Amino acid sequence: MSKIGLRKAWFQVHKWIGLILAILILPLSLTGAALVWDDALDHALNPQRYATSGNGTLAPQPYIAAARVVLQPGDAIASLTLPDAPGEPVVVSASPASGRQGVQGPPARITVWIDPASAHVLDVANNSGGLIRTLHMIHGSLLIPGVGRQIVGWIGVAMLLSCVSGLWLWWPTVGRWVRGLRWRRHRNTDTNLHHLLGFWIALPLFVLSLTGAWIAFPQVFGGGPNAMRTGPKGGRPVPLAQPQQALDAVLRSARAAHAGAVAKIDWPTDQKPMWKVAFVADATGVVVHDADGVAEIARAAPEPLARTMRRIHDGTQMGLLWQIVIFLGGLLPAILAVTGIIMWWRARGWRAQLKARQRARA
Structure with missing residues (x-):
């Protein structure tokens, strides 16, 4: 030609x-x-979520107690994230009870925004609704x-x-x-x-x-159909509704293994029955086994290529x-x-x- x-x-x-x-x-x-700019959009659309009364923080337990008051019976706590900047709220994420789980799309999640200084609940929302969620659905699947x-x-x-x-x-x-x-x-x-x-x-x-x-098409680029799975057993990990270890005991074990301010706590799941405790400005975290409460130092694993591609696509931390x-x-x-x-x-x-x-x- x-x-x-x-x-x-x-x-x-x-x-x-x-x-x-x-x-x-x-x-x-x-x-x-x-x-x-989804974070900026959320601040503009939902200012009540960020109407904090101060920069001081409490122990994690009062935040979990406040979240459980507004969650439904059977909802399982998935994570607690402490503020990483002044004026930001504490965020508790929960997985709804099995009868309220979404069938398609990302895992159903309930988010609770809490005032760090008073443990007062600022807002509660399900990730299945709202303008930002609709924008994500249009961008990901054209509805x-x-x-x-x-x-x-x-x-x-x-x-x-x-x-x-x-x-x-x-x-x-x-x-x-x-x-x-x-x-x-x-x-x-x-x-x-x-x-x-x-x-x-x-x-x-x-x-x-x-x-x-x-x-x-993660199954194409990631090496076959198993690339779609999120855990060793396949399917989506579900937080344990009733972990064996109490949060107090988990924090004591984690702080005995590693000193520092806690940044985030991930609850154990059906696929990985262990707590994960991350610390502020530190790549080293602590894993606490839910079965016996034994704590282990866990350094950050290399980021999966799929996660890197997603960050490049949406600009997270870029x-x-x-x-x-x-x-x-x-x-x-x-x-x-x-x-x-x-x-x-x-x-x-x-x-x-x-x-x-x-x-x-x-």
Whole structure:
């Protein structure tokens, strides 16, 4: 195939990916841009959760007692997270009783926000509702039951091809590549905008599309169907409703093994019957076996690749610069989709006019 023929082929791939997926790319891109700042959104939408009365903290036990007052019988405590910054609340996460578990999607969770200074409950919410949860569902599955996650994954694969084909089409056919960076490559503003924004966002969008496809198809990238499992027995781990060890005893064992301020406590589960105690600004944690209360030092294990890919995709702990890139990686594809449709519609118009003139001459 000649260079001109190859360019025409890439153009057709790029055009039809953009046209067919435009209506799906818009909600995925815009929700992805919004979710980069999900913590800030939660602060704005639910200020009552962060209306703390002071920066002092109590022992963990009063927070658990306060949470149990608002939880339903049978709900199992999953974790307790102490504030890592002034003004932040204590957060208790719980797994609802088996009769109230979600069937699809992420594990059902109930979150309790507690004032660190007084142990007063600030808010209680289930992760199955709310605007932020809806944004996550749109971004992860387009609200399509069953196959929505796979559809989003294939959109990610298509976007990979769109990035590659877009770069090929952006590359100037004459002269050095820097000629492609000039603004006025075309007489229409929307076309110039499409070329220039497409170039600058191509590489970040390629990374976001790759990580998105990775998240959607973990069994493909992670080494088979077992990659979907979250524990050695398969399925989702469920916190034990009635652990054998009391929280007081667990904390005594953990502090005997390691000194420092506690940052987070994870309750034992049916798959791993052991408590996990993390300490402030310390990679070393303590594991306390629920069966006998024996404590062991546990250094942080290497982060799984799947977790790294998810952090790259959503910007968690990736720094402000990359979060801004992800934000733009959500906004700019929406602009590219709109300008691409305008370019296609205009091309249809002048092609129709050309055919009409050719018929008139004939």
